[in-house]
Amino acid sequence: MKKSIKILSVVFLLMLVSAFNVNNTASDGYQIGDVAEDFSLKNIDGNMVSMADYNNAKGFIITFTCNTCPFAVMYEDRIQALNVKYATLGYPVIAIMPNNTAVKPGDALPEMKKRAKEKGFTFPYLMDEAQNVYPKFGATKTPHIYVLEKTKKGNIVKYIGAIDDNHKDASAVKVKYVENAVDALLKGETVKQKETKAIGCSIKV
Amino acid sequence: MKLKLLFITILLMVSCAKEKKTATIQEVSGQEVLQNDKNSDDFQLEVYDFSGLEPFLNKKDDKIYVVNFWATWCAPCVKELPYFEKLNSEYKNQNVEVVLVSLDFPHLYEKKLKPFIKENNLASKVIALDDANMNTWIPMVDENWSGSIPATVIYKNDERRFFEQSFNYEELEKELKQFIK
Numbered sequence: 001m002k003k004s005i006k007i008l009s010v011v012f013l014l015m016l017v018s019a020f021n022v023n024n025t026a027s028d029g030y031q032i033g034d035v036a037e038d039f040s041l042k043n044i045d046g047n048m049v050s051m052a053d054y055n056n057a058k059g060f061i062i063t064f065t066c067n068t069c070p071f072a073v074m075y076e077d078r079i080q081a082l083n084v085k086y087a088t089l090g091y092p093v094i095a096i097m098p099n100n101t102a103v104k105p106g107d108a109l110p111e112m113k114k115r116a117k118e119k120g121f122t123f124p125y126l127m128d129e130a131q132n133v134y135p136k137f138g139a140t141k142t143p144h145i146y147v148l149e150k151t152k153k154g155n156i157v158k159y160i161g162a163i164d165d166n167h168k169d170a171s172a173v174k175v176k177y178v179e180n181a182v183d184a185l186l187k188g189e190t191v192k193q194k195e196t197k198a199i200g201c202s203i204k205v
Numbered sequence: 206m207k208l209k210l211l212f213i214t215i216l217l218m219v220s221c222a223k224e225k226k227t228a229t230i231q232e233v234s235g236q237e238v239l240q241n242d243k244n245s246d247d248f249q250l251e252v253y254d255f256s257g258l259e260p261f262l263n264k265k266d267d268k269i270y271v272v273n274f275w276a277t278w279c280a281p282c283v284k285e286l287p288y289f290e291k292l293n294s295e296y297k298n299q300n301v302e303v304v305l306v307s308l309d310f311p312h313l314y315e316k317k318l319k320p321f322i323k324e325n326n327l328a329s330k331v332i333a334l335d336d337a338n339m340n341t342w343i344p345m346v347d348e349n350w351s352g353s354i355p356a357t358v359i360y361k362n363d364e365r366r367f368f369e370q371s372f373n374y375e376e377l378e379k380e381l382k383q384f385i386k
């Protein structure tokens with residue numbers, strides 16, 4: 001009997017701990033300065049992609065995006081332009097589609113393939129199928145960008161937020177947040193504007 | 206004995222988890238019928254930049270305001286709109302007003318937003334916010350808002366709460382009642 005009480009208390013303790021863990025991970029995610037854990041996600045070509053695959057990268061422009069959010073769609077060309085400009089400089093774009101495709105069928109793998117082909121994406125377009133990568137980052141919406149710098153300690157989060165300050169009109173943009181962040185990192189300087197806010201579509205769970 | 210106990214606790218845990226799941230499914234399938242009467246053929250949509258919107262977030266007239274940020278392109282927003290409409294009609298007499306702030310794209314006001322308001326007979330006040338300077342105004346609504354919608358502010362004078370989440374009617378009513386007291 002004593003033993004079973006012991007077991008019971010251990011089980012309850014476990015339940016308590018796990019309950020707290022759930023609460024914590026729900027809203028938190030990486031903060032500026034945190035080391036981002038690597039991931040292994042399936043690309044639209046069927047291959048698995050991890051940050052560790054990029055031997056020559058100096059960092060990454062991790063972009064949570066999808067087909068179905070109008071905000072994300074407005075930024076597609078600009079995401080593509082970021083990759084064209086920065087991949088060769090050592091900061092490739094890795095796009096991750098975080099939505100539950102049962103809720104958003106328009107974001108299913110065949111649709112992702114189609115969209116990538118139509119837009120001529122030159123970067124991997126990965127699916128967070130188990131939906132366990134975006135919560136680690138703390139992404140809440142599409143589009144949601146994380147600029148990481150590769151260091152000996154790991155990939156450190158240097159910028160979180162929007163691509164630039166005008167979603168409606170690329171030609172009316174005054175501040176290119178992501179470009180400024182990557183440019184600073186390439187020069188070995190600190191990123192001045194580390195976080196920005198923008199409207200986006202909530203990630204579909 | 207040990208095994209039995211473990212089995213029972215696991216069963217308990219599983220049933221707990223299950224309960225939670227069915228609750229969310231119900232919430233999803235619960236539907237409301239939009240009712241009201243906005244039959245005028247054409248109406249003027251009020252469009253503001255953030256400085257124009259700010260007064261709607263800072264009234265001090267003892268009324269309870271429920272300000273919901275939404276867009277016609279945002280599926281979870283559209284799904285919860287009927288709950289805001291219901292709240293507006295059921296609590297009108299208790300000094301409550303719902304304000305629906307649309308973040309639709311300006312070039313679609315005529316093609317999408319206005320037809321949507323008309324077709325669904327939205328009775329709550331609808332205004333449109335057109336301000337590209339999001340990094341400035343989002344934290345002014347609430348410093349914890351990451352920018353995803355739907356998002357809702359409920360306030361009465363200086364007392365306010367912010368929610369970056371979807372609501373069902375019961376949850377929404379529960380939050381409102383905290384202000385009615």
